[in-house]
Amino acid sequence: MLELKNIHKYYNPGTINEMCLFENFNLKIEDGQFVSVVGSNGSGKTSMLNLICGSIPLDSGSVVIDGKDIAKEKEFKRNQYIGRVFQNPAMGTCPSMTIAENMALADNKGKIYGLRLGKNKLRMDYYRENLRQLGLGLEDKMDVKVGVLSGGQRQAMALLMSTMTPIRFLILDEHTAALDPKTADLIMELTDKVVKEKKLTTIMVTHNLRYAVEYGDRLLMLHQGKAVMDCAGKEKESVQIEQILGKFNEISIECGN
Amino acid sequence: MKKRVLAVVLGMSMMAAMLTGCGGKGDSSSASGSGEKTYTIGISQFAEHGSLDNCREGFIEGLKEEGLEEGKNLKIVVNNADADPGTAAQIADGFVNDKVDLICAIATPSAQAAYNAAMETDIPVIYTAVTNPIAAELANDDKSPVGNVSGTSDELPVEAQLKMIREILPDAKTIGILYTTSEANSVYSIEQYEKLAEDYGFTIEKAGITNTSEIQLAATDLLGKVDCLTNLTDNTVVSALPTVLGLANEKGIPVFGSEIEQVRIGCLAAEGIEYTQLGKDTGKMAAKVLKGEAKASEMNYELITESSLYVNEKVAENLGITVPDTMKERAVETFTEITE
Amino acid sequence: MDFLVSVLEQGLIYGIMALGVYITYKILDFPDLSVDGTFPLGAAITAAMIKMGVNPYLTLLIAFAVGLCAGACTGLIHVKFKVRDLLSGIIMMTGLYTVNLYIAGTNNVPLFSSETIFRNEMLKKMFGETVPKWLDIVIILIIVLICKILLDLYMKTQSGYLLRAVGDNDVIVTSLAKDKGNVKILGLAISNGLVALSGCVFAQQSKVFDISMGTGALVIGLASVIIGLSFFKKMSFVKTTTAVIVGSIFYKLCVALALKFAGATATKLITAILFLVILIVSVDRKRKVKVNA
Numbered sequence: 075m076l077e078l079k080n081i082h083k084y085y086n087p088g089t090i091n092e093m094c095l096f097e098n099f100n101l102k103i104e105d106g107q108f109v110s111v112v113g114s115n116g117s118g119k120t121s122m123l124n125l126i127c128g129s130i131p132l133d134s135g136s137v138v139i140d141g142k143d144i145a146k147e148k149e150f151k152r153n154q155y156i157g158r159v160f161q162n163p164a165m166g167t168c169p170s171m172t173i174a175e176n177m178a179l180a181d182n183k184g185k186i187y188g189l190r191l192g193k194n195k196l197r198m199d200y201y202r203e204n205l206r207q208l209g210l211g212l213e214d215k216m217d218v219k220v221g222v223l224s225g226g227q228r229q230a231m232a233l234l235m236s237t238m239t240p241i242r243f244l245i246l247d248e249h250t251a252a253l254d255p256k257t258a259d260l261i262m263e264l265t266d267k268v269v270k271e272k273k274l275t276t277i278m279v280t281h282n283l284r285y286a287v288e289y290g291d292r293l294l295m296l297h298q299g300k301a302v303m304d305c306a307g308k309e310k311e312s313v314q315i316e317q318i319l320g321k322f323n324e325i326s327i328e329c330g331n
Numbered sequence: 332m333k334k335r336v337l338a339v340v341l342g343m344s345m346m347a348a349m350l351t352g353c354g355g356k357g358d359s360s361s362a363s364g365s366g367e368k369t370y371t372i373g374i375s376q377f378a379e380h381g382s383l384d385n386c387r388e389g390f391i392e393g394l395k396e397e398g399l400e401e402g403k404n405l406k407i408v409v410n411n412a413d414a415d416p417g418t419a420a421q422i423a424d425g426f427v428n429d430k431v432d433l434i435c436a437i438a439t440p441s442a443q444a445a446y447n448a449a450m451e452t453d454i455p456v457i458y459t460a461v462t463n464p465i466a467a468e469l470a471n472d473d474k475s476p477v478g479n480v481s482g483t484s485d486e487l488p489v490e491a492q493l494k495m496i497r498e499i500l501p502d503a504k505t506i507g508i509l510y511t512t513s514e515a516n517s518v519y520s521i522e523q524y525e526k527l528a529e530d531y532g533f534t535i536e537k538a539g540i541t542n543t544s545e546i547q548l549a550a551t552d553l554l555g556k557v558d559c560l561t562n563l564t565d566n567t568v569v570s571a572l573p574t575v576l577g578l579a580n581e582k583g584i585p586v587f588g589s590e591i592e593q594v595r596i597g598c599l600a601a602e603g604i605e606y607t608q609l610g611k612d613t614g615k616m617a618a619k620v621l622k623g624e625a626k627a628s629e630m631n632y633e634l635i636t637e638s639s640l641y642v643n644e645k646v647a648e649n650l651g652i653t654v655p656d657t658m659k660e661r662a663v664e665t666f667t668e669i670t671e
Numbered sequence: 672m673d674f675l676v677s678v679l680e681q682g683l684i685y686g687i688m689a690l691g692v693y694i695t696y697k698i699l700d701f702p703d704l705s706v707d708g709t710f711p712l713g714a715a716i717t718a719a720m721i722k723m724g725v726n727p728y729l730t731l732l733i734a735f736a737v738g739l740c741a742g743a744c745t746g747l748i749h750v751k752f753k754v755r756d757l758l759s760g761i762i763m764m765t766g767l768y769t770v771n772l773y774i775a776g777t778n779n780v781p782l783f784s785s786e787t788i789f790r791n792e793m794l795k796k797m798f799g800e801t802v803p804k805w806l807d808i809v810i811i812l813i814i815v816l817i818c819k820i821l822l823d824l825y826m827k828t829q830s831g832y833l834l835r836a837v838g839d840n841d842v843i844v845t846s847l848a849k850d851k852g853n854v855k856i857l858g859l860a861i862s863n864g865l866v867a868l869s870g871c872v873f874a875q876q877s878k879v880f881d882i883s884m885g886t887g888a889l890v891i892g893l894a895s896v897i898i899g900l901s902f903f904k905k906m907s908f909v910k911t912t913t914a915v916i917v918g919s920i921f922y923k924l925c926v927a928l929a930l931k932f933a934g935a936t937a938t939k940l941i942t943a944i945l946f947l948v949i950l951i952v953s954v955d956r957k958r959k960v961k962v963n964a
Contacts, residue, residue: 153848160842168839171832179832183847187829236846410930413939416884417681417891418926420877424677425930443781443879450783451804468781477783513769513882515777541769 076103076243076275081125081135083299095121096299099135103292107306108269108276110286112318113296114325119279122296123245126277128152139242154184157236157274159229161248166232169221173212173231176220177201180235204234208264226257230264237268244269246278250285258282262289283315293318297325370399370433370621371406373426375445377438378414381592382485382564385606386437386460386613393614399621416440423448433457433617436482439467446480455620455627458482459613460606462516462564464632474631481630483613485564487589488638489523491602492561493531495640496587499600499654500559505534507557509549509575511567512539520563546571550578561587562598572596573671585650594641597669599650602638605663609635639663678927680808682920683815684873685891689899689919690822690912691865692892697900697911699838699858704760704889705745708767709738709863711885713870715771718780718880727788731814731871738867739860741767746856764885771882778882787875807876814872818865819912825861834858866892894946895919901953921949 081099086092095118103109113119124130126137128149136143144152159166167176178193181201198216205213208230212223220228229249237244246265250258266289269276280286286293293310295303295318303321305313374390376383387409391401399405408431412419423444426434434456436445442458446469449456459482464470469480496506508524510517521537528535536557538549546568553560560579562568568575576597579586588598591605612633619625640658643666647654659665688710695703713734720730741763749759772778786792789810794802825831837844837854844851866888874880899918903909909917929941 148850150845150848150850153846158846165840165842166846168836168843170839171835175832178829179836179843179847182829182832187833187849189825189828189830192827192829192832411936411938414883415887416877416879416881417685417873418930418938421677421681421923421927422930424681425674425927428673428677429931439779440879440881440883443779443783443881444877446783447878451801466777466781467779468783513772513778515779518777 075105075138075140076126077101077136077138078122078126079136079138081137082133083121083125083130084133087133094299096125096135099299099301101294101301103275103277105275106273107292108274108290109278109292109294110290111277111279111294111296112281112283112286114322116298117296118299119296120247123158123247123277123279126152126243127156127158127245155242156245157241157243158245158247159232159236159249161251163225163228163232163252166235167220167228170219172217172219173205173223174198174201174216176231176235177204177238180238183239204238205231207267208234224257226253226261229253229257229261233261233264233268237272237274242275244274244276246276246280248279248281251281265289283318287313287315287318295321367404369404369406371408371429371431372433372435372617372621373422373429373431374407374409374435374437375419375422375426375441376409376411377419377436377441379411380438382590382606383437383460386610389607389610389612390435390437390459390614390617391610392607393611394618395614396611397615397618397622399618412441412444416444419444420448427452427454430454433621435459435613435617442469442480442482443467446478449480450478453479456480456482457613457617457620457627458632459609460485461632462486463519466515466519470632476628476630476632479626479628481616481627481632483609483616483633483635485604485606485609486634487520487523487563488602488604488635489520490527491638492587492589493524493527493533495600495602495658496533496559496561497531498658499652500585503533503558505536505557505559507536507538507553507560508563509538509540509546509553509560509568510563510565512541514565514567517563517565517568524561540567543567543571546574547578550575554578554582554584557584559585559587562589562593562601564589569593572598580649583650585646585652588641591639591641591664594643594664595666595670597646597671598643599646599652600640600642600654600658600662602640604635605639608639612636642666643669645669674927674931676805676808678924679920680811680876681927682923683808683811683916684869684876685895685923686815686869686916686919687818687872688866688869688888688892689895689915690818691862691869692889693896693911693915694822694834694858694862694865696893696896697838698835699855699862701749701756701838701855701859702760703742703745703859703862704757705741705763705767705859705863706760706866706889706892707885707887708764708771709741709866709885710870710873710888711771711880711882712741712767712774713738713867714874714880714884715775715780715870716867717871717874718782719774719776721782721785721787721875722780727786727791727875730875731788731868734871735864735868738870739864741867742860742863743856745863746852746859749859750852750856768882768885771885775880775882780880782875782878782880785878787878788872789875811872811876814868815916818868819916822865823910823912830857834861891919891922895922898922898946898949901950904953922946925949 078101081096083096084094111119132145137145202213210227250261262285292306294301401407410422412422419441427448434445436442436458437460439461442461445456462485464484470476524535538553540549585599588594588601590603594601620627640662641664642654642662645668695701716737717730717734745759745763748754749756789807790802833854837851841851895918896915898921899914903914925942925945929938933941
């Protein structure tokens with residue numbers, strides 16, 4: 075179980091640009107939940123992910139996983155049990171390394187990167203099998219540099235790589251936003267498949283309301299650092315896009331624009 | 332395509348530059364008198380530097396005085412290492428590969444590179460402007476050469492300098508010296524001063540620095556303890572000499588130099604080395620070796636036979652010091668103004 | 672022939688340094704100025720140890736280890752104290768100048784009368800009193816090959832993968848639950864180890880340590896890496912490490928040609944023009960290949 079407790083986060087504290095993002099923010103995510111997070115720009119979606127992953131420091135509060143506060147733990151240490159896919163497909167792979175090398179790199183996560191050969195021949199078939207499931211023909215391009223692949227192919231690989239080793243949480247940071255609609259659909263389907271297969275606790279930030287409604291079993295709408303909408307289970311299943319849009323408009327009117 | 336054309340044009344212009352560069356030398360070798368042997372000398376100069384340039388010019392002049400003239404019976408190839416020991420090594424290798432008759436190396440790193448490259452050949456190496464050939468392992472402790480290598484040292488005429496200071500300042504007791512701890516030549520010169528100072532009734536007060544920025548502090552401190560300053564050929568200190576002179580003038584303390592340039596810019600006087608003369612001496616050594624009259628492997632390295640006195644009368648006037656007339660007569664050059 | 676041999680000798684010795692610069696500049700994307708300090712550091716430690724009577728072959732390992740430490744220091748300054756990359760290099764370079772003088776004792780240490788990896792009792796026993804000149808290039812070649820092969824092998828290990836990843840996309844290293852700072856420190860250490868080793872071999876070959884030998888070392892290394900990589904860019908069968916070493920040989924060839932033909936004053940200009948021609952020609956070929964494809 076992942077818990078955010080009494081989170082406080084200010085940007086530019088002490089300056090004229092001081093901006094309060096989270097004030098006493100609380101969130102609880104049960105194991106196995108697939109949470110879709112929506113919200114306008116600046117609502118704190120990505121900041122929330124960054125706080126969970128440790129990419130930005132907390133001002134106060136705690137991030138608790140299974141009763142253990144990890145707020146002081148460094149980002150790279152937290153990544154032992156967190157997998158993350160970024161909006162930019164280039165961030166999840168190494169462009170100048172081959173597909174096989176990238177897979178091998180990801181396969182070793184959580185272990186020591188020592189002086190053993192990076193590419194384990196025995197694992198190659200396993201990598202190929204994994205890649206085949208993407209249905210993009212990458213399994214035949216094992217020695218091709220990832221840099222020459224398309225954004226969609228890279229993002230598919232990034233998804234595969236971040237879920238290759240056992241992880242507790244999958245963090246998806248607008249991971250379909252930079253892709254064309256068709257590729258985005260494909261990646262989204264893959265995501266759903268992986269999440270279901272590996273029973274991963276997932277937090278997905280998205281601007282695509284359709285995905286937010288279609289996928290996941292909980293929906294969270296953030297606005298100015300607060301959850302203005304949070305529904306799960308049956309309630310979530312009945313949510314329609316129109317409802318969310320309505321909520322969006324409501325918020326905007328409140329803000330005066 | 333355009334780029335390739337450009338590249339070819341550049342390449343061609345470079346070739347042209349090479350050809351004109353060699354052309355001059357080619358002519359000189361073909362102009363040699365019939366029957367007489369034409370010698371080729373490779374000059375490896377470590378860096379572009381006033382004293383070293385004077386050395387080189389003096390060297391060529393010295394050869395000429397011995398009847399070896401560029402364009403007649405002598406071909407000279409000059410390379411400059413631009414202060415990089417790696418390049419100095421390549422220059423030396425190049426001369427050895429071209430089988431020159433003699434390598435002339437100017438300054439310590441070039442001399443060491445030349446000796447190293449020529450070690451297993453019969454090409455003699457003649458060096459100059461090497462302050463301490465013994466420490467550079469180019470000569471044994473008894474000044475005899477370690478191999479087919481000999482030359483001249485630009486060791487400061489410390490004794491002459493001390494004598495001169497005593498003559499100008501009969502009552503002075505302490506001489507201050509600023510030097511850079513990293514410059515082996517300076518450390519060596521200091522040792523010489525400390526060894527000889529007592530004979531002339533002086534004590535030496537030294538102040539070591541590591542870079543230019545420390546000079547102001549070190550000089551101010553030193554000037555409080557001494558009757559006069561004397562300068563070495565220390566590169567760092569020399570480059571900041573105007574600062575030192577300014578501070579010394581405020582306190583009316585005379586500063587003695589070590590070469591002509593230092594006297595020109597405001598040192599009172601110097602018993603210095605004439606680098607052109609040093610080069611000439613070296614050129615004559617080289618001529619002997621080329622003509623077969625002597626072997627580099629059998630010649631001890633030489634110091635300059637006589638130091639040259641330089642006096643700046645304007646500085647003396649400012650300080651209210653009278654320079655004895657005998658010295659004025661002896662001086663190779665007397666300045667009547669300070670060039671800044 | 673002799674001309675080429677001496678170019679090869681110099682090029683190969685500096686090629687070891689170029690391998691080191693390749694790691695920082697190309698793999699880590701880190702302009703590491705400490706090279707100007709670690710090249711003479713390797714030479715200084717070698718000169719000091721040889722004067723103390725240490726086996727010259729052992730100095731190769733020690734110089735590498737000392738360079739490793741110096742590189743790690745640059746990394747620590749950069750990673751732990753968050754000093755900018757260029758500045759951490761400058762700090763190390765400046766500090767090492769004094770350290771080098773301290774280690775060597777003076778600014779110029781000749782090794783003419785000392786044993787080196789090229790001239791020693793062991794070789795004299797094997798080859799007779801005058802050790803043949805061709806042995807120099809053989810010894811250098813062996814050292815360079817060992818460095819190149821070990822580096823190639825290392826780049827294929829898990830640790831090597833991580834090193835390549837950190838320069839490529841450091842986000843992924845964090846994603847892999849590894850501290851990217853530590854990986855950078857490791858890379859800088861290996862790089863400067865090689866640079867110091869190069870200084871060690873150079874000092875023994877030229878039989879002298881001189882404090883001025885570090886000046887501009889990084890520039891030579893960078894030029895070698897860039898020339899090598901751009902020249903062999905489209906030849907995928909040439910390993911980058913080989914390309915870098917060949918780049919270093921090209922560099923020394925340019926200098927040698929300029930020295931041979933340009934006379935005393937125009938050396939640097941002619942060297943620069945030669946580089947430019949090499950770079951333009953290699954860029955041109957790249958384009959042609961693309962058009963054909």
